[in-house]
Amino acid sequence: MKETYYLFSSGRLKREGNTVCVINKNGEKRFVPIEKIESLQLFGSVDFNSKTLEFLSSQGVTIHVFGHETNYVGSFYPRDKNISGRLRIAQVENAVDKRKRLYIAGQIVHSSIHNMMRVISPYASNCNVSDHLESLKFFRDESLHAEDVTQLLGIEGNARRTYYDALSTVTNSDFEGRKKRPPEGQLNALISFGNSLLYTEVINRIYQTQLDPSVSYLHEPMQSRFSLALDISEMFKPLIVDRIITTLLNKNMMKKDDFDETFERTYLSESGRKKMVQQFDARLKNTLLHPRLKRKVSYRKLIEIECYKLIKHLIGQQNYQAFKIWW
Known part of the structure; x- marks a missing residue:
């Protein structure tokens, strides 16, 4: 079952095979299989490149960004997969x-x-x-x-x-x-x-x-x-x-x-x-x-x-x- 992942630590997101690798500021890595991710909620300062974004989008993963003084900043909404x-x-x-x-x-x-x-x-x-x-x-x-x-x-x-x-x-x-x-x-x-x-x-x-x-x-x-x-x-x-x-x-x-x-x-x-x-x-x-x-x-x-x-x-x-x- 897919879940929402809440990321508070600053760091970096990258693709490694069919997993998303979360690297914190200390260089520690956490691997999450893409099939387990429905959404990412980013509360820290997180970097990722266009290839990572393309991978997340292809799997229908929504991304929501929060700031300290603005609470909600914005969302990345992948291309519609269900169109009628x-x-x-x-x-x-x-x-x-x-x-x-x-x-x-x-x-x-x-x-x-x-x-x-x-x-x-x-x-x-x-x-x-x-x-x-x-x-x-x-x-x-x-x-x-x-x-x-x-x-x-x-x-x-x-x-x-x-x-x-x-x-x-x-x-x-x-x-x-x-x-x-x-x-x-x-x-x-x-x-x-x-x-x-x-x-x-x-x-x-x-x-x-x-x-x-x-x-x-x-x-x-x-x-x-x-x-x-x-x-x-x-x-x-x-x-x-x-x-x-x-x-x-x-x-x-x-x-x-x-x-x-x-x-x-x-x-x-x-x-x-x-x-x-x-x-x-x-x-x-x-x-x-x-x-x-x-x-x-x-x-x-x-x-x-x-x-x-x-x-x-x-x-x-x-x-x-x-x-x-x-x-």
Whole structure:
């Protein structure tokens, strides 16, 4: 089974036969067979040449690069291996038709807010979040009655502000609103880094399908980003990223030296990133019984299933019902 490899050490990547050789700054080598690699996440300063890149591309390996103060820098997306002209046309038609786009975007927002509520509601008996939950319920219901995507984005924005305020309450975090560039405070730092990890994982899952990652419904398609990955990420942020954050903070797993903090910005240090990545990778491998498939699937597989549900909607096989936490 292919896996994602997270590389924190600086060094070099090179091809040696049918393996990828990782050479750290001390000259120590690690060999990974190419058939075991689905994706590489690069957190250190890593060099590689065009031949190595060509080899990785030919094997369908995605590469995601992270910086210290920018979190996510960019991705290398190999040439599409699964191309469907019929699906591409349907994907674009659903994006340019205002009614069709609004339906998909509405499903995404409704699902996202539902999942936010599922994350916060277990804390209602011990934390002052009842008003937050009432507001989220209102926004969730409103999302089904939005008249256009602009209004829907406003509803989603209001819901997320309410939700993050609740999240700061249940984690007992100092928080003065969501601040991204740069993040301010430990909660913002964890959210930003976690969301970047999820974004790259969704890119990986889209690559396994015939979807075009640049054609989206809630977020506006733009250059230099895979906006469909942003759409799909919205539904899984509460389940994956935010539940990791509540675990790390409420169990006092994060220490002062896990953050690189000044008055104006906060980033995770290497030790903090490693803790987040360890939790993230473990969460993706968690399994649960899927009620429709009648078998256990991983959280990683849930994201891929969501992609295929969207495909079925786009080609007219089944109306799209976005992912909602059911357990």
